Amino acid sequence: MxxxxxxxxxxxxxxxxxxEIRNLLLNMGGMVEKQLQKSVQSILQTNTxxxxxxxxxxxxxxxxxxxxxxxxxxxxxxxxxxxxxxxLIIAVIKCSTDLERIGDEAEKIAKCGHFLxxxxxxxxxxxxxxxxxxxxxxxxxxxxxxxxxxDFEAALATVKKDDFVDQLFxxxxxxxxxxxxxxxxxxxxxxxxxxxSKALEKVGDHTKNICEYIIxxxxxxxxxxxxxxxxxxxxx
Amino acid sequence: xxxxxxxxxxxxxxxxxxxxxxxVGQPFCKDAKFSTRNVDVFYGDKQAIFDxxxxxxxxxxxxxxxxxxxxxxxxxxxxNRMNDTIDICRVTGQLMLDGEDIYKKSQxxxxxxxxxxxxxxxxxxxxxxxxxxxxxxPRIHGLTTNKAELDEVVELSLTRAGLFDEVKxxxxxPGTGLxxxxxxxxxxxxxxxxxxxxxLMDEPASALDPIATAKIExxxxxxxxxxxxxxxxxxxxxxxxxxxxxxxxHLGKLIEVGDTNQVFTNPAHELTxxxxxxxxx
Numbered sequence: 001m002x003x004x005x006x007x008x009x010x011x012x013x014x015x016x017x018x019x020e021i022r023n024l025l026l027n028m029g030g031m032v033e034k035q036l037q038k039s040v041q042s043i044l045q046t047n048t049x050x051x052x053x054x055x056x057x058x059x060x061x062x063x064x065x066x067x068x069x070x071x072x073x074x075x076x077x078x079x080x081x082x083x084x085x086x087x088l089i090i091a092v093i094k095c096s097t098d099l100e101r102i103g104d105e106a107e108k109i110a111k112c113g114h115f116l117x118x119x120x121x122x123x124x125x126x127x128x129x130x131x132x133x134x135x136x137x138x139x140x141x142x143x144x145x146x147x148x149x150x151d152f153e154a155a156l157a158t159v160k161k162d163d164f165v166d167q168l169f170x171x172x173x174x175x176x177x178x179x180x181x182x183x184x185x186x187x188x189x190x191x192x193x194x195x196x197s198k199a200l201e202k203v204g205d206h207t208k209n210i211c212e213y214i215i216x217x218x219x220x221x222x223x224x225x226x227x228x229x230x231x232x233x234x235x236x
Numbered sequence: 237x238x239x240x241x242x243x244x245x246x247x248x249x250x251x252x253x254x255x256x257x258x259x260v261g262q263p264f265c266k267d268a269k270f271s272t273r274n275v276d277v278f279y280g281d282k283q284a285i286f287d288x289x290x291x292x293x294x295x296x297x298x299x300x301x302x303x304x305x306x307x308x309x310x311x312x313x314x315x316n317r318m319n320d321t322i323d324i325c326r327v328t329g330q331l332m333l334d335g336e337d338i339y340k341k342s343q344x345x346x347x348x349x350x351x352x353x354x355x356x357x358x359x360x361x362x363x364x365x366x367x368x369x370x371x372x373x374p375r376i377h378g379l380t381t382n383k384a385e386l387d388e389v390v391e392l393s394l395t396r397a398g399l400f401d402e403v404k405x406x407x408x409x410p411g412t413g414l415x416x417x418x419x420x421x422x423x424x425x426x427x428x429x430x431x432x433x434x435x436l437m438d439e440p441a442s443a444l445d446p447i448a449t450a451k452i453e454x455x456x457x458x459x460x461x462x463x464x465x466x467x468x469x470x471x472x473x474x475x476x477x478x479x480x481x482x483x484x485x486h487l488g489k490l491i492e493v494g495d496t497n498q499v500f501t502n503p504a505h506e507l508t509x510x511x512x513x514x515x516x517x
Binding site for chain 1: 472473476500501502503508509510512513514515516
């Protein structure tokens with residue numbers, strides 16, 4: 001939980017600046033989560049309008065990333081942050097990059113959705129695709145909650161859940177590949193569904209990255225590229 | 237929607253300080269130049285330093301940081317017995333330089349101060365020429381036998397202090413006529429002229445502009461090849477830039493000692509964290 005106390009600086013202005021970048025990041029997280037939900041819905045509900053809206057709104061996500069980077073640069077120049085403040089700034093910059101990429105993946109999914117609707121795809125594997133999307137979106141939601149609460153234990157639990165996203169993707173993708181040989185006239189559409197699934201798998205990877213930055217922010221340990229079980233035993 | 241943030245009432249600084257019993261981190265090192273154990277310092281009845289144990293390694297730069305009145309300068313002044321000049325000051329505990337007790341009765345404080353030089357916050361050149369400022373120490377300690385040798389020591393010291401090129405044409409002009417930054421480097425040259433083993437610096441750049449500060453920091457970087465340096469500084473960035481280890485003092489207690497990179501990115505103690513991030517209200 002948040003025992004770091006970002007609002008306890010002697011300088012109230014500094015408190016506000018750090019609060020501002022945290023809020024911007026959480027807003028960006030909320031925006032990206034919504035984009036991802038809408039992109040998946042556009043496929044499952046065959047909603048072209050929704051897909052187009054997601055594609056258009058990605059610009060807003062990109063703009064927010066630029067704004068967060070600018071704010072962080074300004075704080076570094078002005079305050080020379082140290083310790084947990086420095087880790088917050090680094091984590092915010094890193095998380096905003098991953099969130100922006102999740103936004104890009106949502107845009108990709110929406111573009112695939114647009115193609116599938118235009119080509120009257122019959123919705124094979126939508127059940128499996130929906131399951132994959134639910135797990136990926138739920139993980140992102142948990143990661144964003146961990147970020148808001150600075151809850152490293154919840155972040156650690158979410159890191160572990162990424163394996164399930166990978167399994168679901170592998171299984172779905174194998175089925176799609178098999179189906180391609182059976183119905184060659186559907187290859188274009190099946191390929192789009194595969195790309196959309198791959199995008200969800202990448203969302204899982206970015207979510208995992210975000211969780212690792214939360215652990216870094218709260219505990220000061222860089223846990224990237226480490227085996228999570230060993231890590232839990234050694235550090236926590 | 238993202239869940240709202242949960243906040244917990246933090247402990248006060250006084251509560252955390254009262255709970256602190258033992259220095260966290262790595263106060264000791266294998267190749268210690270200075271080895272101090274259980275040091276207490278009293279000014280009359282008032283205790284200023286509480287049970288401080290800390291090693292300073294050979295050719296290491298250790299930064300002492302902490303809020304005003306935390307005892308970092310008092311501790312620094314114990315290392316060359318500068319506190320002897322204060323009548324009401326009493327130092328207890330063990331302070332060893334190369335394994336020898338610097339507070340033993342037979343220890344001459346003047347000779348100790350030749351081995352452990354000191355640079356102060358405000359540049360304090362003698363009202364003498366630049367040359368004589370640097371030559372003063374070697375003369376009184378009889379380190380040279382003739383003028384040529386003394387000239388060599390003066391030139392070498394000024395060169396090591398990064399000042400020779402700037403003053404070589406006016407060595408016999410008053411040292412007080414130099415700029416603040418040059419005066420401070422002159423004081424460093426004066427300190428190293430007696431070939432000390434350790435240099436103690438008490439906020440050496442706090443009265444200097446950023447360029448003069450950068451020169452002093454560059455000098456510290458070069459001097460660490462040959463000297464052991466202990467520096468007291470109020471500038472966190474300076475401590476982070478010049479030192480290998482950082483020690484954090486609070487109200488007379490040594491709270492944490494650690495690798496400087498670790499202390500400034502992930503301090504182990506809550507008080508250190510609060511101090512270096514400016515969370516002291």
